[in-house]
Amino acid sequence: MDTAYLIETIIKVVVVLLIFSALAGIGTYFERKILAFMQRRLGPMNVGPYGLLQVAADGIKLFTKEDIIPTNVVGRIFKIAPVITAATAFMAAAAIPFLPQFELFGYTVHPIIADVNIGILYILGIMGVGLYGPLLGGMASANKFSLLSAARSAAVFISYEVVTGLSILAPIMMVGSLSLIDFNEYQSGGFGDWIVWSQPVAFILFWIAAFAETGRTPFHLVANDHEIIDGFGTEYSGMRWGLFFIGEYANMFFISFVIPLLFLGGYGDGSFLGALGLLAKMSFFFFFFLWTRAAWPDVRPDQLMWLCWKVLMPIAVINIVITGFVMMF
Amino acid sequence: MKNTEVFNNRNVSENGYYLVDIADYPTDGWGKFKRVVKRTFRGELFVGLWVVLREMIKFDIHTIQYPQEKMPIGPRYRAVHEMKRLWESDAERCIGCGLCEKICISNCIKMDTRIDEHSRKEVSEYTINLGRCIFCGYCAEVCPELAITHGGEYEQASEQREHFVDYSYMLTPLDKMKAGTQVEFEGFGSITPHEDERVKKTPLAY
Numbered sequence A: 001m002d003t004a005y006l007i008e009t010i011i012k013v014v015v016v017l018l019i020f021s022a023l024a025g026i027g028t029y030f031e032r033k034i035l036a037f038m039q040r041r042l043g044p045m046n047v048g049p050y051g052l053l054q055v056a057a058d059g060i061k062l063f064t065k066e067d068i069i070p071t072n073v074v075g076r077i078f079k080i081a082p083v084i085t086a087a088t089a090f091m092a093a094a095a096i097p098f099l100p101q102f103e104l105f106g107y108t109v110h111p112i113i114a115d116v117n118i119g120i121l122y123i124l125g126i127m128g129v130g131l132y133g134p135l136l137g138g139m140a141s142a143n144k145f146s147l148l149s150a151a152r153s154a155a156v157f158i159s160y161e162v163v164t165g166l167s168i169l170a171p172i173m174m175v176g177s178l179s180l181i182d183f184n185e186y187q188s189g190g191f192g193d194w195i196v197w198s199q200p201v202a203f204i205l206f207w208i209a210a211f212a213e214t215g216r217t218p219f220h221l222v223a224n225d226h227e228i229i230d231g232f233g234t235e236y237s238g239m240r241w242g243l244f245f246i247g248e249y250a251n252m253f254f255i256s257f258v259i260p261l262l263f264l265g266g267y268g269d270g271s272f273l274g275a276l277g278l279l280a281k282m283s284f285f286f287f288f289f290l291w292t293r294a295a296w297p298d299v300r301p302d303q304l305m306w307l308c309w310k311v312l313m314p315i316a317v318i319n320i321v322i323t324g325f326v327m328m329f
Numbered sequence B: 001m002k003n004t005e006v007f008n009n010r011n012v013s014e015n016g017y018y019l020v021d022i023a024d025y026p027t028d029g030w031g032k033f034k035r036v037v038k039r040t041f042r043g044e045l046f047v048g049l050w051v052v053l054r055e056m057i058k059f060d061i062h063t064i065q066y067p068q069e070k071m072p073i074g075p076r077y078r079a080v081h082e083m084k085r086l087w088e089s090d091a092e093r094c095i096g097c098g099l100c101e102k103i104c105i106s107n108c109i110k111m112d113t114r115i116d117e118h119s120r121k122e123v124s125e126y127t128i129n130l131g132r133c134i135f136c137g138y139c140a141e142v143c144p145e146l147a148i149t150h151g152g153e154y155e156q157a158s159e160q161r162e163h164f165v166d167y168s169y170m171l172t173p174l175d176k177m178k179a180g181t182q183v184e185f186e187g188f189g190s191i192t193p194h195e196d197e198r199v200k201k202t203p204l205a206y
């Protein structure tokens, strides 16, 4: 492994970390604004022009707040849990090609940190590990509502891992590779080549499961909204709570990248227009997360389980079987 | 300011209220299955999405930015008291009768009077403890001179529960009087409109 490659990778890691930590902050601004507009409010207006500096104010608040470790919590696990959430969210980013490769000062940059040939498996696996953040945080909190929420989110995450995995299996069979770059190449022919046309069911299943994986409304069961407390994060304060938050928003951004890469042609042929297209698609999926939050109510946990095991999983299996038959004959 | 609500029609049966048509819940498995399929393909979720998107595009924001903008309040609103002056002479209307102090049910008016150099009774001390005042309006109603009334100033903050306003604070300033901008209170205790036409002469001959 030569030095140039090492330096390039480190630079890419730092850039991705910085951009997406900042985006996670700005994401909260977008979320507040869009939710506000949809509910005919104005949202944050006072800090900076149109409330733009609200993000900075929140950041300062989170960083300077006292880091409270309550009595009776299991200290070490309590402290490490938010780090797991944030770290796994960013680790998943390693296998995502954010842009097509481009030339910078005569040097070809691949905007993917590691083009591992099991990219999708890696991303799903890391996102699965992300479950330990809420789970350990809730279990270590010495608060029964945190514990309830942690158990519930664990159940949701594990169940919807199944749907995610099964729904993605059919496209993987068609492409014959687990690398996101290969997925993109497969669809690079243009609009008609998008996998969503041949696998609409898988697309919708994956999209639905993405809501559960990121814990967003209508599957926002990680927070105990109906118990009027904030779920597994109840006992957390300051930057530890902020890490949970950054993890959640970074996850939303990464999933919003993964869905178009898998189903909607990614960055297409790799031209500048294709790159813009990927960003536009990503923005739409991120916007959709906020949109549903304004429009839809949360479902009950039992309804969520019912949806997963009795509806989505059978459909995913049938989809795989049909895909297999079509490919065989 | 447009009036957005019809306040005087409280008859709910005429306001378009109707019973929502709720179908019976299915009891058997097949019925439940049919309901799931029907709900799945009826696209209700998209109706919800469209409604919020439409509101966002219309951008018809219904909130006001409070400290900079304020909602208009009714002329009968009972907020912090005011002391009025006579229109003819700009003199204070209050004659120091003490009725308001007497009637105040939360005992928050405290006043004192003295005889001034023209041998007239004059208010020397007058405070209202707004921390105790319940803004019932009795003082404004009992006042024989329409001197103490309520005003529209509802923003009062203080560091402690006792919060006193005194006579000079409530009294209409002289320059406002000169400009003729003193506003009569229309609420509790004020004279009804067209009172002149309805008033009768006292019959002296029995």
Ligand code: SF4
Residues within 6 Å of the ligand: B103, B104, B105, B106, B107, B108, B109, B128, B132, B133, B134, B135, B136, B137, B138, B139, B140
């Ligand atoms: S409004 Fe009622 S409570 Fe307040 S000062 Fe007048 S009589 Fe007293």
Ligand code: SF4
Residues within 6 Å of the ligand: B093, B094, B095, B096, B097, B098, B099, B100, B101, B142, B143, B144, B145, B146, B147, B148
């Ligand atoms: S009732 Fe009216 S006139 Fe009498 S003391 Fe009170 S404010 Fe003055």
